[in-house]
Amino acid sequence: MSESCSSSSSPCGQRVGAAVESAGGHGADSPLCGPPTLAERIDRVAAPPLEMAGDTIQDQFGRVFDYLRIAVTDRCNLRCVYCMPEGGVDFARHDTLLRTAEILRVIRVASKLGVSKVRYTGGEPLVRSDILELVEGAVRTAGIRTVHLTTNGVLLPAHAESLRRAGLHGVNISLDTLDPERFSKCTRRIGLEQVLAGLEEVLALRFPSVKVNVVAMRGFNDDEMGAFVELTREAPITVRFIELMPFDASQIWRTGRFLSMERMLARFTQLHPQSEVVNGSSTEHMSFRLPGCAGSVAFIPSYTRDFCNDCTRIRLTADGRIRNCLYSEEEFGLLGCLRQDGTDEDIAQTLKDAMWAKPEDGRAAQQQPSSSQETNGRVRESMAQIGG
Numbered sequence: 076m077s078e079s080c081s082s083s084s085s086p087c088g089q090r091v092g093a094a095v096e097s098a099g100g101h102g103a104d105s106p107l108c109g110p111p112t113l114a115e116r117i118d119r120v121a122a123p124p125l126e127m128a129g130d131t132i133q134d135q136f137g138r139v140f141d142y143l144r145i146a147v148t149d150r151c152n153l154r155c156v157y158c159m160p161e162g163g164v165d166f167a168r169h170d171t172l173l174r175t176a177e178i179l180r181v182i183r184v185a186s187k188l189g190v191s192k193v194r195y196t197g198g199e200p201l202v203r204s205d206i207l208e209l210v211e212g213a214v215r216t217a218g219i220r221t222v223h224l225t226t227n228g229v230l231l232p233a234h235a236e237s238l239r240r241a242g243l244h245g246v247n248i249s250l251d252t253l254d255p256e257r258f259s260k261c262t263r264r265i266g267l268e269q270v271l272a273g274l275e276e277v278l279a280l281r282f283p284s285v286k287v288n289v290v291a292m293r294g295f296n297d298d299e300m301g302a303f304v305e306l307t308r309e310a311p312i313t314v315r316f317i318e319l320m321p322f323d324a325s326q327i328w329r330t331g332r333f334l335s336m337e338r339m340l341a342r343f344t345q346l347h348p349q350s351e352v353v354n355g356s357s358t359e360h361m362s363f364r365l366p367g368c369a370g371s372v373a374f375i376p377s378y379t380r381d382f383c384n385d386c387t388r389i390r391l392t393a394d395g396r397i398r399n400c401l402y403s404e405e406e407f408g409l410l411g412c413l414r415q416d417g418t419d420e421d422i423a424q425t426l427k428d429a430m431w432a433k434p435e436d437g438r439a440a441q442q443q444p445s446s447s448q449e450t451n452g453r454v455r456e457s458m459a460q461i462g463g
């Protein structure tokens with residue numbers, strides 16, 4: 076599907092995916108789906124017209140979006156088994172990846188609509204040669220309060236200092252095991268030493284926010300909970316245990332590795348009955364601190380989720396598409412707008428339309444008819460393409 080400026084609701088933000096493709100088959104007259112839900116009925120309405128100054132990005136359920144997560148590439152220097160096959164995925168053509176100025180332009184427009192937090196992710200954001208420029212540009216954008224990075228950490232030792240100098244606020248390091256052999260098994264590469272050196276470096280540089288993301292997998296790293304919790308003893312980091320999600324082409328999610336937050340919590344409270352509940356971010360469903368520890372431990376039910384009501388996230392894929400929900404396959408193209416003389420107002424309207432169409436929650440999003448063959452003619456096979 077090409078990406079011309081031809082949406083009915085926005086001059087440039089063409090809907091790419093489920094709702095448009097299924098317009099005749101998933102509504103009031105669909106014999107398969109029953110009567111339309113409230114969400115489906117109001118989904119047909121475009122976002123209110125743009126006012127820009129003092130305007131915000133909202134949806135039909137009253138949620139306001141102030142957090143932009145940008146996948147700056149779909150390439151990666153690791154091959155985590157739950158994310159990418161050994162041979163990689165169907166990577167986007169280079170000329171379709173958003174360029175530095177395009178990313179910064181989207182951030183600038185979004186900031187005028189109330190976005191105050193930016194996260195660069197991927198793929199691996201540190202493989203992008205302009206990552207410093209991207210961080211500096213976002214930091215300098217009026218209205219952006221904090222800029223964050225989610226990284227596998229392998230290239231952190233080389234970049235940490237300049238990222239700190241560029242004004243990066245937060246670093247989330249994804250690390251699923253502290254055992255070198257398991258690391259190689261999980262990522263199909265070596266690199267644990269570099270990741271740990273990167274973690275030490277960001278702590279030494281006193282980044283305001285440092286988190287370690289651990290995807291919990293039954294029979295793989297569930298025996299390492301104690302070791303990860305131990306990281307919080309001396310260092311002011313948040314270790315976050317995250318549920319495996321069904322976004323990888325090889326679906327290791329279905330192979331018995333899934334570990335629910337409920338089970339993780341049960342194990343944690345058994346191991347650490349003396350831990351106290353503390354406040355965490357909106358996705359950190361339950362957060363704890365152990366007595367005398369500098370950091371905290373959090374649990375994220377990314378699959379058995381019940382935090383959709385608090386969602387504030389807008390996702391931008393590396394090939395310039397807005398996703399209003401991780402679990403939705405519907406995407407709204409921005410690339411045409413950015414490359415075919417679209418105005419800032421056009422970009423803003425696309426952001427607003429995309430988020431206005433956000434399903435009520437992740438389950439409703441999953442029930443949308445599949446549009447995977449229609450997503451730019453490419454099936455999304457990995458979180459690396461959506462931006463984790």
Ligand code: SAM
Pocket residue numbers: 151157158196197198199200225226227247248249288290317318319320321322323458459462463
């Ligand atoms: N490469 C960077 C990294 O690994 O931190 C950023 C991109 S990665 C796609 C972002 C996050 O998504 C990582 O924390 C990773 O563990 C997580 N992720 C990827 N596939 C996942 C899956 N199937 N289930 C749960 N988390 C996943």
Ligand code: SF4
Pocket residue numbers: 151152153154155158159197198199227249458459
């Ligand atoms: Fe790369 Fe991150 Fe995916 Fe691992 S999770 S393969 S590091 S993009």
